[in-house]
Structure formats: structure tokens, C-alpha cells
Amino acid sequence: MIPVKDFVICRVSGRALPLRGDDIDTDRIMPARYLRCVTFEGLETHVFEDDREQAAGQHPFDNPAYRGASVLIGGRNFGCGSSREHAPQGLQRWGIHGIVAVSFAEIFLGNCVLLGLPCLTASVGDVQELQKLVEENPRSEVCLDLESRKVSISSNGKEMASAPASMPEGVRQSFLGGTWDGTALLLSAPADVRRIAQSLAYTRAFA
Amino acid sequence: MRKNLLQKIWDAHTVRQLPGGQTQLFIGLHLIHEVTSPQAFADLRRHGWKVPYPDRTFATVDHIVPTAERSRPFLDTLAEEMMTAIERNCREYGIALFNLGDERQGIVHVVGPELGLTQPGMTIACGDSHTSTHGAFGAIAFGIGTSQVRDVLASQCLALSPLKVRRIRVSGRLSRGSYAKDVILAIIRKLGVQGGVGYAYEYAGEAVEAMSMEERMSVCNMSIEGGARAGYVNPDEKTFEYLKGRSYSPRGEAWERAVAWWGSMASDRDAHYDDEAELDGTRIKPTITWGINPGQSVEIDEPIPRANEVPPADRASVEEALQFMELKGGASISGTKIDVAFIGSCTNGRLSDLREAARIAKGNRVAAHVKALVVPGSDQVRRAAEAEGLHEIFRAAGFQWRDAGCSMCLAMNPDKLVGRQVCASSSNRNFKGRQGSPTGRTLLMSPAMVVAAAIAGEVSDVRQLL
Numbered sequence: 001m002i003p004v005k006d007f008v009i010c011r012v013s014g015r016a017l018p019l020r021g022d023d024i025d026t027d028r029i030m031p032a033r034y035l036r037c038v039t040f041e042g043l044e045t046h047v048f049e050d051d052r053e054q055a056a057g058q059h060p061f062d063n064p065a066y067r068g069a070s071v072l073i074g075g076r077n078f079g080c081g082s083s084r085e086h087a088p089q090g091l092q093r094w095g096i097h098g099i100v101a102v103s104f105a106e107i108f109l110g111n112c113v114l115l116g117l118p119c120l121t122a123s124v125g126d127v128q129e130l131q132k133l134v135e136e137n138p139r140s141e142v143c144l145d146l147e148s149r150k151v152s153i154s155s156n157g158k159e160m161a162s163a164p165a166s167m168p169e170g171v172r173q174s175f176l177g178g179t180w181d182g183t184a185l186l187l188s189a190p191a192d193v194r195r196i197a198q199s200l201a202y203t204r205a206f207a
Numbered sequence: 208m209r210k211n212l213l214q215k216i217w218d219a220h221t222v223r224q225l226p227g228g229q230t231q232l233f234i235g236l237h238l239i240h241e242v243t244s245p246q247a248f249a250d251l252r253r254h255g256w257k258v259p260y261p262d263r264t265f266a267t268v269d270h271i272v273p274t275a276e277r278s279r280p281f282l283d284t285l286a287e288e289m290m291t292a293i294e295r296n297c298r299e300y301g302i303a304l305f306n307l308g309d310e311r312q313g314i315v316h317v318v319g320p321e322l323g324l325t326q327p328g329m330t331i332a333c334g335d336s337h338t339s340t341h342g343a344f345g346a347i348a349f350g351i352g353t354s355q356v357r358d359v360l361a362s363q364c365l366a367l368s369p370l371k372v373r374r375i376r377v378s379g380r381l382s383r384g385s386y387a388k389d390v391i392l393a394i395i396r397k398l399g400v401q402g403g404v405g406y407a408y409e410y411a412g413e414a415v416e417a418m419s420m421e422e423r424m425s426v427c428n429m430s431i432e433g434g435a436r437a438g439y440v441n442p443d444e445k446t447f448e449y450l451k452g453r454s455y456s457p458r459g460e461a462w463e464r465a466v467a468w469w470g471s472m473a474s475d476r477d478a479h480y481d482d483e484a485e486l487d488g489t490r491i492k493p494t495i496t497w498g499i500n501p502g503q504s505v506e507i508d509e510p511i512p513r514a515n516e517v518p519p520a521d522r523a524s525v526e527e528a529l530q531f532m533e534l535k536g537g538a539s540i541s542g543t544k545i546d547v548a549f550i551g552s553c554t555n556g557r558l559s560d561l562r563e564a565a566r567i568a569k570g571n572r573v574a575a576h577v578k579a580l581v582v583p584g585s586d587q588v589r590r591a592a593e594a595e596g597l598h599e600i601f602r603a604a605g606f607q608w609r610d611a612g613c614s615m616c617l618a619m620n621p622d623k624l625v626g627r628q629v630c631a632s633s634s635n636r637n638f639k640g641r642q643g644s645p646t647g648r649t650l651l652m653s654p655a656m657v658v659a660a661a662i663a664g665e666v667s668d669v670r671q672l673l
């Protein structure tokens with residue numbers, strides 16, 4: 001079994017990177033040509049590559065002020081589109097260890113859970129306020145607190161603002177309990193799996 | 208009773224409740240392809256995990272395969288490496304692979320149904336978001352990421368959160384020139400690209416019942432574009448008729464038992480739904496996307512929206528889209544010049560799509576400045592189309608006729624847009640950069656409308672050609 005202790009994630013904190021815009025799809029996060037690979041290694045260098053190219057240095061991922069950020073602040077429907085895990089893999093390898101956004105696409109969210117990358121949602125107003133505060137003061141620290149379900153921002157150790165943030169309860173429990181990497185759990189009941197497999201008419205070819 | 212199809216399938220496949228509220232769900236059919244599987248197999252090896260149900264997984268190659276020159280090794284060494292990886296992985300773990308040269312090869316969401324692998328009442332998973340396609344058969348089909356592909360390989364299960372069901376009824380019959388593609392584009396436009404978050408969509412109503420299985424697949428295919436986790440149509444006589452005699456369909460006495468079980472999985476008449484929506488199918492017109500997500504669409508005779516006309520929350524997106532597409536709010540989409548016409552993909556690369564496209568193309572010529580491509584969704588579709596002579600019609604009209612694959616739907620292969628090219632495309636995504644050029648532009652529409660655009664050299668109303 002997995003040593004659960006090392007997997008417990010109660011909070012993610014660090015400097016943040018505000019990424020404005022809704023419906024940011026995974027094709028933008030990781031262009032398809034970088035899916036021609038048999039490992040996820042090195043994907044961090046291609047995160048938002050085409051958007052960054054078109055923004056000619058003005059993209060938040062190229063802004064030196066946000067270098068080393070570990071929290072991404074996104075908009076509505078973040079991570080929509082393709083199921084490519086290459087997108088969250090790239091973000092995580094770039095250094096993003098938590099995301100707060102107005103909402104997430106579900107496959108993206110599921111992928112993030114299995115990578116130990118917590119995604120929390122907050123209201124449009126709170127997310128925009130957070131983005132603004134970080135833009136004004138990129139050195140401030142953002143904390144995603146899974147235990148108390150809130151996101152807060154502080155500067156020089158002083159909290160400037162905080163807001164409620166949420167994630168599906170089952171997922172939250174899996175982070176707090178260190179069980180988000182759930183393969184071992186799925187593997188722990190082979191007899192139950194066999195029972196269901198055998199109970200289904202189609203696995204017996206309707207014989 | 209009073210259960211909908213999702214609840215019935217969910218219950219039948221529940222292995223157990225997991226701590227925290229997720230369900231461990233048995234996956235009846237697992238489909239894999241070359242792009243999202245290599246890292247999953249690498250994980251299996253790292254942990255020393257086996258594949259306990261190798262006969263429940265089937266593999267094909269589609270995303271990276273060239274559609275013109277297919278000899279091995281591929282010129283693209285990265286693509287070649289991925290091919291070698293899936294060949295080795297399938298061999299080592301005892302998984303059936305529909306490789307190049309195999310007549311079963313094709314886009315994963317085209318081959319599953321046409322081989323009869325996809326059946327009602329199943330749970331299906333594939334490392335690809337358009338897995339929702341298989342819901343057309345009354346299955347619950349999930350698009351998953353690579354870590355989940357690993358989970359299914361290792362355990363034949365997924366850990367999933369419960370889903371709500373929204374029934375979407377499309378009433379009436381479609382009018383001439385309107386297709387399944389227009390229906391799903393209209394649904395996404397009405398409910399939004401994230402309207403489906405937390406839901407599976409059940410498509411119902413007269414228009415959906417009247418659809419062929421291939422049309423239902425086009426609708427279910429783009430459920431994901433509306434944010435839904437899955438989409439399905441209840442199985443009926445048409446479903447059974449389609450499945451009869453397919454390679455993996457049950458035969459003889461087993462067939463009768465299968466039909467009975469399949470039918471029992473359909474939603475009960477008075478089933479519970481978490482939400483309902485309704486569209487008037489008779490009013491749906493040929494629809495085209497003008498923007499950079501599949502919800503940004505207009506009907507052919509409707510002006511492109513102005514940023515100041517949309518709700519404040521959408522304004523920034525609309526401005527960004529208009530700027531990227533170089534289109535003007537208030538202008539007509541009709542008459543937009545195109546450079547490339549693409550017919551194919553898991554949304555609209557099936558035989559009925561090609562038949563309708565050929566019917567319209569027949570006797571016409573693709574405009575001189577347009578590069579036009581027809582890419583069958585599978586090798587079986589290619590052979591069936593050729594047997595009917597469709598390839599000759601396309602070629603005579605100036606279309607290129609290719610081998611099966613994803614091609615220009617996502618351009619991980621040699622088929623790509625160049626620079627700022629505008630593509631009239633029968634595929635499912637108009638995201639920035641989707642078709643291979645970071646600045647390329649995509650207009651999504653039905654295959655029939657793609658033919659009309661190819662001939663006119665600009666977006667035009669297919670109804671004038673019917």
C-alpha cells in the first residue's frame with residue numbers, strides 16, 4: 001500500500017500567477033504537437049507555447065514577476081476540451097501545485113486529482129479580486145486551504161483578503177487523507193471486481 | 208423502478224462505494240490509442256502491475272498516423288516511436304491492436320461501434336474526450352486522462368463521482384439542410400460550453416429518435432463540447448438493427464438475450480431527471496461556429512454577434528474570438544472566404560456523412576483556391592465508400608481522398624493548417640491552434656456545409672445546392 005502520510009495535501013501556498021480569460025482549453029495549455037511523446041518529461045517547456053508566442057512576451061507565463069509561482073488563478077471552465085493529461089502534467093512540472101478558478105472542466109479536474117494537484121473553485125468576484133491583487137503585488141502569497149475551504153492572500157505575512165473556496169467533497173477527503181493516488185485502492189478489492197464482472201450479461205457474451 | 212439509463216448502468220457496474228463519496232465502477236469496454244497510452248503502460252511496468260482483463264481492452268492507431276504516405280518507419284520519428292510503443296505494449300499485455308494495414312483500423316470512436324464492440328448497457332472508457340460518442344448506443348462512456356487509463360488497465364475500474372442527468376428533448380423533425388451536427392451545435396449554443404458540468408446528457412425527442420445511429424453518434428460525440436461528462440441516447444430498434452451481424456455482436460440465441468437485456472437498460476418511462484431542456488428541432492438551421500469555442504456559433508443567415516450585445520460575462524471572450532478570427536460583429540458569416548475544407552473526424556467521418564457530402568459534391572468543382580480533403584473515419588468506412596464509388600465523385604470534384612485517421616481534426620500528423628488559413632471543418636473543435644497552425648482558424652459545420660463552402664470558396668448556404 002501507499003505510505004499515505006507523504007500524500008496528504010492540506011494546503012498549497014506560494015506566489016501566484018493570474019491567468020485571465022474563460023474557457024482556456026487544453027489545446028492552448030499544451031499544443032497537440034507536444035503530445036508526440038512516450039513520457040511526460042520536459043512538457044513544462046511547452047506550457048501555453050502558442051499563446052505565449054502570440055502575446056510576444058506579454059503572457060503571464062513569461063512575466064518575470066510570476067516566475068516561481070505555484071498557484072494558478074484561472075477563469076471559468078478552465079481546462080476544457082481534450083482529455084490530454086499532458087496539460088496538467090505540463091503545468092505541474094512548470095511548478096504549479098494548486099489552481100483556483102471560477103470553474104473547471106471535469107476531465108481536467110479528474111486528471112489533476114490523480115496528479116495530486118488540487119483545484120478549487122471560488123466565485124467570479126472573488127477570483128477577479130484575487131487576480132487584481134496579485135497583479136498589483138506579484139510578491140504576495142496565496143494560500144489554498146483545503147481544510148478550511150478558503151483561499152487567502154497575504155503580503156509580508158499579513159492577510160489582505162480571503163474568500164470561500166470549494167471542491168467536490170470526495171476529492172477533498174482524498175487530498176486530506178492522502179488517498180488521491182487511488183490506484184492502490186482500486187486494486188485492493190479484486191474479488192469484488194470479479195463478482196461484478198461475472199454478474200454482467202455481456203462479459204459472458206450473453207451465454 | 209423509475210430509473211434512467213445512467214442510474215441503471217451505474218448500479219449494475221458499481222463494485223463498491225469508496226471513502227469520500229466516489230464509486231468504484233467496473234469498466235466493460237476500454238479503448239486505447241497511441242497518444243494517451245504509452246505513459247500508462249510505463250506506469251504499469253514501474254509498479255509491476257498486470258492487466259487482469261486484457262480481453263476488455265482494444266487498441267487502434269488514429270491520431271498520429273499519416274493519411275497519405277503510410278509506409279513505416281514514419282518520417283516523423285516521434286510518431287514512429289509512439290507506434291512502436293503501442294505495438295510493444297499490446298503485444299506484451301495481450302491486447303488486440305487494430306494496426307495500420309488491418310482492415311479494422313480507424314478512429315477509435317468510429318471503430319468501436321462499427322465492430323460491434325460498443326453495446327448498450329456498457330460502461331466504456333477511453334483516453335480521449337470524445338468517448339461520449341459511444342453513448343449513442345445507450346452506453347455510459349467516459350473520456351479519461353492517462354493516469355485513469357493506467358487505472359483501467361490495472362484494475363478494470365475507475366473511481367468516479369456521481370453524475371446528474373439532464374434530458375434534452377429535441378422536438379419535431381429537422382428541416383432540409385439541417386443535420387445532427389447542427390442539432391448539437393444548437394444545443395451547445397443554448398446551454399453553453401460549460402452548461403453540462405456535473406451532468407450526463409440524455410438526448411431524446413422526435414428529432415433524436417428519427418436519427419440514424421451515425422447521426423446519434425455525431426450528437427453524442429460533442430457532448431463534451433457542452434461540458435457534459437457523457438451523453439447518451441436510449442437504445443431502441445435502430446440500435447439493435449445497427450448492431451446485428453457486427454464482428455463482436457452476439458449471435459444466435461445469445462442475440463435474443465442481448466436484445467432483451469439492452470432494452471431493459473433504457474430509461475424508464477417515468478424516470479427521474481435532475482434537469483430538462485427542450486429545443487424545437489424544426490427551427491434548427493445550418494449552423495457555423497464563428498469563434499474559438501464550439502458554443503460561439505450562428506445560423507447561416509444570422510449576423511455574428513457584437514461584443515456589446517452579449518452578456519457582460521461573455522464580452523471579453525467574444526472580443527478575443529472576433530479578434531483572433533478577424534471577423535466583425537454584426538457581419539454575416541456567409542461569404543467568409545475559406546482556404547481549406549476538411550471532411551472527416553470522429554464527429555463526421557462516417558459513411559452516411561460521406562454519402563451526403565458526395566451527393567452534394569457530385570457534378571460540382573471545389574473552388575480553385577481551396578484545398579479540400581476527405582478523410583474516412585476508418586478503413587472500413589474507406590472501403591465501403593470506395594465500393595460505392597464515392598471516392599471517384601470526390602476526386603472528380605477536386606477533393607483529395609485519403610486513408611483513415613484523425614487527420615486535420617487535431618493535426619498531430621502531416622495534415623495541418625498553415626499560417627492564418629481558414630478551414631471549413633466537419634470536426635468538433637475550433638480552439639485556437641487546434642488544426643495545427645497556432646494562428647489557423649476553424650469554422651465548424653456539417654459535412655454538407657463544408658462541401659458547400661469548398662465549392663463556393665466561402666461559407667455559403669448548403670440549402671441552395673440541395
Ligand code: SF4
Binds near residue numbers: 270316612616617635
Ligand atoms: S477525430 Fe479528432 S476528436 Fe476524434 S479522436 Fe481524432 S483527434 Fe480526437
